[in-house]
Amino acid sequence: MVVPEQFLRSGEAPRPRTLVDIFRASVAAFPEAAALDCGDVLTYADLAELVDERVAQLHAAGVGADCRVGVRLPSGQPDLYVTILAVLCAGAAYVPVDADDPDERAELVFGEANVDAVWSAAGLRVINAQAQPLTTAPRVEDTAWIIFTSGSTGKPKGVAVSHRSAAAFVDAERELFVRDQPIGPNDRVLAGLSVAFDASCEEMWLAWGHGACLVPAPRSLVRTGLDLGPWLISRDISIVSTVPTLAGMWPAEALDNVRLLILGGEACSAELVARVASSRREVWNTYGPTEATVVTCAARLHPDRPIAIGLPLAGWDTAVVDANGQPVALGEVGELVIGGVGLARYVDPVKDREKFSAELGWERAYRSGDHVRLCEDGLYFVGRIDDQVKIGGRRIELGEVEAYVAALPNVAQHAVVVRETAAGEKVLVAYVSPQDPDVDIDASGLDEIPKAMVPRLVVLPEIPTTTSGKADKKALPWPLESAQVTGADFTPTQQWLAQLWVDVLGVPVGDVDADFFALGGTSLAAAGVVSRIRQKAPTMSVRDLYDHPRLGALAEVVEQLPGAQVSKPRELRQVPWATRVVQAIIIWLCATIRAASWVAWLLVINNVAAGLGASWARPLPWLAVVLFTLVVATPVGRLPLGAWSARIITAGVSPGDYPRGGVTHVRLWAAQRLFDAFGAGDIAGATWVNYCARVLGAQVGRAVDLHTMPPVTGLLRLGDHCAVEPEVDLSGVWVDGDVVHVGAVEIGEDARVGARSTLLPGTVIGAGAHIEAGSTVTGAVVKPGARWSGSPAAKVGRPKHRFPDEYPPRRSRWVPMYGVSSLVLALLPLLAIAAGMVVVWRMQERTHTALWWWVPLGVVAAMGLYALLVLLLVRLLGWRLAPGITAVRSARGWRVWCIERLLDDARTYLFPLYASLVTPWWFRALGAKVGKDVEISTAVMVPSLSEIRDRAFLADDTLIGGYELGGGWMRLGRTIIGKRSFVGNSGMALQGRKLAKNSLVAVLSQVPKKARSGSNWWGSPPERMRRVAVTSCAADTSTFHPTVGKKFLRAAVEILRLTAPITSGFLLAAVLVSAQWLLAFGVVTAVVGTGIALCAAGVLAIVLTAAVKWCTVGRHRPGNHPLWSWFVWLNELQDTFVEVVAAPWFFQHCTGSGLMNAGLRLLGVHIGPGAWIESYWFPETDLCHVGKGATVGPGTVVQTHLFHDRVMSLDHVRIGAGATLATHSVMLPASRIGEATTVGPGSLIMRGDDVPAHSHWQGNPIATATI
Structure with missing residues (x-):
């Protein structure tokens, strides 16, 4: 991207000169014109005479060129302005401090600036006199002023501005404002801002740079705001430069004589523009940090038009960059970078090098720390980067909230801040003052913004201001007097809970029907409240608050909670070092078992290569190679070897509790590691798995559909015609602290266990019972004919009639079909790897280079071939696949099983394709309907039966669709994820279900059977969740609507993911x-x-x-x-x-x-x-x-x-x-x-x-x- 030319104006900088040159030119041109009116009018000739007298006084005291003079004089008095001009004309730089600031502030500023003298109400005090001070006029490169701004660390930062920059600023504004009738001797310019604020420089030089009169206002009037309006009229002020906060206090008639109103220093509201703009008055919005000499850019404001900060002044450069320092495209948001003639410098050289650096090929640039939007007609202010706050885990842009608050009717002043409640929770508070105190402020306009952005509204008579005229946020009241428990008839429990709510939310609670979430409660705030409730009721859960959000109902729950089930403090045994040593040996043994498979396939490669004439091949007799490979490298041999090894190791293990890391635990752990090392996990759902379960010691009935792996303990009993869906945990083992629980699992005849369920030790599922997907049965006995759901699972009714009453025919021909298919599908990755090895071998032979150079090409070739095979097979198997019920042992059942196996493996072997820009295209190619701007991570689905609509988001390990099993049957359905909906990590949308648009399913939760749009769900079984609307200060181009440039950059990084499989x-x-x-x-x-x-x-x-x-x-x-x-x-x-x-x-x-x-x-x-x-x-x-x-x-x-x-x-x-x-x-x-x-x-x-x-x-x- 390049910076548009209208934002690069350094080549148009005004001719170099100093502020003294400008002042002397005005004195020469308008000697009898009024220059300063503090009650008594001084002409330019009078002012020049006083200035020259004070210059002589400075020189006589040893203060001259290259010196720094602190200025601390009462505002509104001629002495202040004469001193400033005298310091400049003496060749020195002035360092202003507001006379009302504490002495400590003055000492700090003057010390940091290392001033040579201080001019205060007590007169001139010389600190470092020069024996022979330079009495020459300042040069353009000399410093004109040093103004200190607040620093992020609390220590003020001194910003030094040269005469070159200051004079260029004055001359650039001359070409900007009221060009049809330039500022001149007939104009009177308000001086209402503290000279310690850099905008005061604009006030002074709007007058002195044009022969106009500067009219200081008493500080007492400026602070009150409202009283300043009549004063503007009485003093016939025609030019005003101020901050929106002050302008918002004045009645419209106060500006009747004002023909130029310049606003800056803070965000300007559309309501203010509508009130002050007119055909007789130019209203400008200016923007600029102190570090870039007062004003960097400006835009003329008109009612009913967007409020911009405009284009740069002549001599200034501006660019908008992303996080990597690269220019953004038009319409995008980024950080404003400033260059050109207006750049100042920090007094602290270390900070100067840190903040002013070369950017975008410029010799020097300043990163403003402000977010702006780049548009053709200029820049639009978004907010401070450090105003991006996080409340309730959500990012909020204070500037965006302020814009909504400022737009409320009858708001004269406003300030939005983040406060912390007594409980340490952050809340958003908007302070406002009304234009008409007798009229209430209508806050209904805040209903238009996301709930997470809606602030607490506090009405004050007026907003306190700083010396610069901006809202003084530190002086705003907190905590609020109204934030207290106001209910008179609360019970003790209600009173206690209400006080917790006040502490956490910072809002008043006065009614038993008060709703925690309606008062602004978020998920984090809910967790905070529950943690505090547990001090009195340790068994309180977050779900209790979600289920009973009203104060009265929650109080009843707390009162009914049983005593805390808190165990006595226990000393847990750590895992013995001997166990760790044994584990390391077993890991090496398992590696050796896996190595046997590698060597077997390598022997096959050697024999094939020898047949092709390869000189490096070491062939062995084919019979020996084939037998060795069948035994150690294919399920034919590995499955029984793994199962029998596990059974031998676990022989004699019975249900019970055992020490973690003890002998029995290590045996169970070793059995699982050996079982996995033999590769037995690649057979789930095939006919092999029932055989494997029996070898392990499990009792397996007739016509069982087991689509998950059996436990190595062998403590499993499966009744006739029962069905277990994929990813069910039947291990019957789990570790609790330093204890290992081991138990049997029994699934009765015709019972069904849904996908991703967990059956803990001791679980017995009765005949015909149904455990719904995603449930956890905690060692309970499920009665025959019951339907259980949830975690922990509980009875929810009777099984629904979802499958035919009769069993399907168990066609024997499908037994070998499933068995062979599992072997073929397991060989696909090996085939792809072999193809990659051939590529490497052939390229190495052709080029006579080291084979290592060709490994990346071989990996890409292998991945490409595997992806192509998966794509072709899934499309072929999914062709004309329709929803409905089919037998597991049927063509349709077999096709679905194969598709799920293929795509489950693809998540491993093609992992770089997932959670990337390519993923939606990948699933489209596989046959799924995928909308625009969809994000998909490592999801599993049957593509031809899945639809993911525009801007939906599927997080890690989501299950979309799949299939249900029961009585030898398989049920398929079309699954739909609506527009802009979200399914969290490990979330499930079972077959046949639809998630409506703009909905959310939380982590480890399910899509409900029926749901309205905009609903949110959590838990198992799914329940409605109260959720605050999410907002983000991130530009939409960083979330839902990325630019082409960002897509390109993301693609470039995602291509680098190939380095992982290449490694x-x-x-x-x-x-x-x-x-x-x-x-x-x-x-x-x-x-x-x-x-x-x-x-x-x-x-x-x-x-x-x-x-x-x-x-x-x-x-x-x-x-x-x-x-x-x-x-x-x-x-x-x-x-x-x-x-x-x-x-x-x-x-x-x-x-x-x-x-x-x-x-x-x-x-x-x-x-x-x-x-x-x-x-x-x-x-x-x-x-x-x-x-x-x-x-x-x-x-x-x-x-x-x-x-x-x-x-x-x-x-x-x-x-x-x-x-x-x-x-x-x-x-x-x-x-x-x-x-x-x-x-x-x-x-x-x-x-x-x-x-x-x-x-x-x-x-x-x-x-x-x-x-």
């Missing part, structure tokens, strides 16, 4: 080369050596991933980032390395071990000693804290970010010492689990929730529980 490709090549070399020493040596090579590759993988993480995003910190921003893109890049490099090479093989903890620590996770962690899903690692001896179960997500309207919000998540976050649970940002607390399986901890120590919780969302 895996290099690791693969290194292991294969090592194995090939080891084959020279025999097959056994090759297998053992390759196992060691795999371990080394795993270590290298985690080190490389950590390096990428630290190089791309560095240390994660709390904050907010729009979807279309560098942070989000780079964060996805490093996450791709986690999933594509670290996970398959390292994490998946060392889960629950000390190596797992070491790898996570390398990425930035804070982990205490002795923690047991079986999940690597810590998205923003530096924000994750796991305490000493804590437990994180498999399938859990320690979620440190959330997306709200495509803005990513990050915060810390903390798991206390000895605490447990159990299987398949999710923690949301800003949440914390207390010490030794257990959060049971299938739980959701809401954002900001603070779970008490030494307690037990479970549920989605969590509630107190007995575990």
